Amino acid sequence: MFKWLEKNLPKIVIAPSIGLISWFVYGFILWTFYISFTNSKILPRYELWGVGQYVKLWGSRKWLIAVDNLLIFTVLFLVICIVIGVLLAILLDQKIRAEGFIRTIYLYPMALSFIVTGTAWKWILNPTLGIQKLFIDLGFENFTFDWLVNREMAIYTIVIAGVWQSSGFIMALFLAGLRSIDDEIIKAAKIDGANLFVVYGKIIIPMMRPVFFTSFVILVHISIKSYDLIVALTQGGPGISTTMPALFMTQAAFHKSQVGLSAASAMMMFMAVAAVIIPYLYSELRRENVS
């Protein structure tokens, strides 16, 4: 008995973790998946109803706006964060004075919650007293900046705040990547007559492929889950012009008593994340097995 216990102790120790994750992650996702095929309203009902909720979802104007916004946000958020991240990492890698201090300034936003970030930017972007007034006071008398209350432009305010919060982290990832490159490679290229732009464009950036990949996964993941930032900045408004899937899901579930529909929207989000994550995990695991 004691021998058996000793032999199986490691498995016994991790059994609770496996059990909890099986139940609270996989079990719950299966439950949501099942509910998305029922006609649940305020409470879950268990008789199957077919794909009605998915039909309803993709026929809903609000959901289509949410998906549209998600695409706009993801593309801009991804591209701008990576461009700023790469640029700042390269600039900071030029043996800068006070690098630690500058890095701290670039990175601190990631310590703040999206609610705090959203609250701050909501005030900065305030259509009367914010940026607009600042520029008017600086002498640009006809300057207007009303993106926050403009249906067409409000989604871009979320991009502005999101980029501010997350681009420093991407910089840190790239900086770590740059630091792991052997200096000899750069020296050798310089001796061969390559200038700095060629060294970065042709040699170093291509070597950063894994970091690009990691950044891509992290940023897409953040953007699909975006919820807090929208709540704090626009609440999905004006109207429903800045709705996103995560907001759609919680509103359907907890404000509109459309449990079945919200489960269907949650499953769509899950599939979008899985489509990005599973290839990533697969490639990471393979890389690890190779090395």
Add this chain to the structure above:
Amino acid sequence: MSASNSLNYKKLEDKSRIKNLFLRYFLYIILGLFAFYFIFPLYVMLVTSFKTMEEIRQGNLLTLPSQLNIDSWLVAWGGRGYGAGDTYLRPFFWNSTKMVVPATIFSTFIGAMTGYVLTKWRFKGDNWVFLFLLFGCFIPYQAILLPMARTLGVLGISNSIFGLIVVHSIYGIPFTTLFFRNYYVSIPNELIKAARIDGAGFFKIFFKILLPISAPIIVVTVIWQFTQIWNDFLFGATFSFGEAAPIQVALNNMVLSSTSVKEYNVDMASAIIAGFPTLIVYVLAGKYFIRGLTSGAVKG
């Protein structure tokens, strides 16, 4: 001839030095502009929080307050002193504290044990178990929100700090396991083997050998969990309301539900209070966090 040659050479050298100097200045200007972009919101938050509403209407985002007016800070933290509808952050700050400390400790400890087993007591299929747990890092929580709300209700712990501790501890396990697993992988197995030959058992090896050398990854994990849990809004807003809400939910309610006139100075003071603990942790220990996170924890 040779004199003019050396003169030409010197000219060329000067030119390249001037060009380098110019590039150098250009570099610092760009870095400075970005530093301004990142620091600007914090500056605006700070100066706004010390202004009176009159000063806010008269001036603009950049103008300094005429004097350090701490009224809005007092209101944000302790309220105005009247009964109904007076929301302020103090009780919610303590709610979050009571939530973040146990949840961080539990999830870190579970992650450490799991990471230890997955790397030092390997068994058939352990990599699959790791992958199975790892996937939990990436799921959109919307997919578990509905059943979690019902489960908390059934257990009788919805709308309580205890319920949020449970939720954060569970969904923290995949991250903490990832961190510890990737750290312990790099620790030589010979160390463990030698200890086993000396007769050390499962727990003794963990507490006497691995834990004392785990400081770097404990720092990363604790900062990560602390930041995630303190900054969480989705779980807090979904599973709690009223008095049991964590601080991010309270901040959002305060900012959204202004009764009469919008008080931006109180909003900004509240936002700084809600962001203060994570900011301090980051400023004090961020260096170790970034170092640990980028040296393998995320990249795998």
